[in-house]
Amino acid sequence: MRESAGLEQIVVIDDDYAMRLSCLQALSKLGLHVETCEDGAKGLNSVARLKPDLVLVDLKMPGISGMEVISRIHEIDPIIVIIVITGYATIGTAVDAMKAGAYDFLPKPFKPDELRMIVGRSLQHRRLLLESRRLEMERELLKRRFITFVSHQLKTPLTAIHQYLDVLRNLGDTVEVRAKSNEWLDRCLKRTKEMREIVDDWLTLSRMEGGMLSRQRVKVDLKPIVLNVLKTYREMEEANDVTLVPQLPGDSCLVRGDHNCLSVLFDNLIANAIKYNKPGGQVTVSAEMGDGEVVIAVHDTGVGIPREHKDYLFDEFFRVRGQGHTATTGTGLGLPICKRIVRESGGTIEVESEVGVGSTFRVRLPAYNAQDTNENQKGDPGDFGAEDDIDH
């Protein structure tokens, strides 16, 4: 497939010599590459060879009919844009032709400007088609990559569990292995938990993909959400020897968003802050009202993120590797989920970090303002799942 940025190609199929000539002259002025053919058979040959962006077809021609040509062109490539040229008497046929897949029609006689206008518009349509096809292919690729990675992500703990069980089964009665068996079974349990988390995260992501997580943007108070999440991590707080410190304002922190999504967001950020912390460390969650926005910062005193890793942090399956070999398990999907939620909520997320000192994830969400009309606050829901790096 040629990129639309190259010279766009047009094939004109018309049995009338004067018509072919005037099309050639008018369109060459637009900087287009034009090839003309005097009948359907020759036209189809050119189309098959050139794979043009656009074809102008006269409906009334000797030999293969214009209608036939239209359907054969679309057999060659369904996204070639076809414009039908027709006399006034056959406008009814032109409508049929459009039903058959032509994009537009141009009644004869026409002025060069009319031709150029309709061709310009049709090429614009073609560019959009190409763009959406490209996005589609890209998404397909990302989806395949996603499946590969999830499989690998699941296979890793599965392999570890299998490895332990294999050794326990075959060497379980030896002193060396018996001494380890309880510890190993604990490790197996831990790895199954890891797998469950991967599956859960995967489901969350795919629900978001399907738009199943509510995308409503309603008035939500962040304070109880954050406090609730902190409460669920009390146990982990003790186990990891990390202190959780909420620094929330006395007033409520009203934003526009979805309650469940925002819970997932802070759940992920706070869990990370605990997980990547150091013993005796601290996790501070603060919130403040900015200019039309609420800024929530989740700050940890943990291992930090090397500068070279920052760019990949929000990519699926990327995980900062722990210092030494204390493997911190994770699904690698937490931050991509966060990025999505924040984007969905019309906000931004950024990270500041220093290796060995700690990291701060700063989320900015549009503040709730009773005066705002819905329209002003709504993001473009159309962009969900249709763009850049983390879609698949």
Place this chain on the structure above:
Amino acid sequence: MIIDDDVDFVEATSVPLEKRGYHVVKAYDGREGLRLAKIAPPDLVIMDIMMGERTEGFFTVQEMRQTTELRSVPIFVVSSLYSRIEEFKVAPEREWLAHDEFFPKPVDTEKLLKSIDRRLSDDH
């Protein structure tokens, strides 16, 4: 020597090896493995091909093959991504020697031990 970023794989593999009487040096990433191997070249390396960085294993194999004292150390490659040797695009011949082997993960410990025994008794 075992080089794998999965602590559990290293643990579950090293215990049977130690029981067999081998001294196992453990490394949890390619760089560390390379560093340790240069200090004291091991008799055999078990290496995961897909570690933190996706190309880390390949890169480490390559590095070892370019290091004089490690050039002929047998490398047993393990991977959970590939299950057959054909899927695993083997690097050019100079990097893949006759005494190298491939094991899909999870590794059959029994088979691995036998291969290691055979390889190391051949050499000595």
